[in-house]
Amino acid sequence: MNKVILMGRLTRDVEMRQTPNGVSLARFSIAVNRRFAGKDAQQQADFINCVAWRQTGEFIARYFQKGSMIAVVGSIQSRSWDGQDGKKQYATEVVVDEAYFTGSRAETGSQGGGYQNQNFGGQGGFNGGGFNAPQSQPKQGGEPDFGDDFDMDGFSDLDGSEDDLPF
Numbered sequence: 001m002n003k004v005i006l007m008g009r010l011t012r013d014v015e016m017r018q019t020p021n022g023v024s025l026a027r028f029s030i031a032v033n034r035r036f037a038g039k040d041a042q043q044q045a046d047f048i049n050c051v052a053w054r055q056t057g058e059f060i061a062r063y064f065q066k067g068s069m070i071a072v073v074g075s076i077q078s079r080s081w082d083g084q085d086g087k088k089q090y091a092t093e094v095v096v097d098e099a100y101f102t103g104s105r106a107e108t109g110s111q112g113g114g115y116q117n118q119n120f121g122g123q124g125g126f127n128g129g130g131f132n133a134p135q136s137q138p139k140q141g142g143e144p145d146f147g148d149d150f151d152m153d154g155f156s157d158l159d160g161s162e163d164d165l166p167f
Contacts, residue, residue: 026057
């Protein structure tokens with residue numbers, strides 16, 4: 001099984017490109033804090049390179065920038081190529097299937113929710129599927145419109161009362 005879940009801050013603005021066939025591609029890196037601090041008690045971070053294709057990449061490029069908190073779900077992919085000097089070059093990166101807001105509204109300029117691909121296809125592409133993402137442009141206030149049934153606290157409206165909760 002190849003599944004990666006990461007949460008951290010973008011280390012730079014998202015780099016958006018298109019392939020010659022017109023497929024959107026977003027590249028970015030995330031600083032992810034390690035679970036435990038070292039002997040000097042200073043928190044250490046790993047810098048993870050990520051790539052997101054098509055609508056997921058467009059979503060990330062639109063709503064995230066350097067310093068934004070983000071959570072991603074995807075898989076690790078390694079690739080290799082011959083460099084200009086003739087030596088074999090290698091890269092390992094996370095191919096992002098889903099991306100979520102994780103910071104506060106003040107940090108991200110928007111609210112909870114995310115963008116996910118339900119039918120992920122091989123090679124970092126998509127086979128369509130259902131998506132959970134803003135479908136319209138942000139309003140004047142800078143917040144995206146998630147629809148009428150979306151509670152602005154980041155939770156969908158629930159039918160029932162708190163008395164129905166098991167805790």
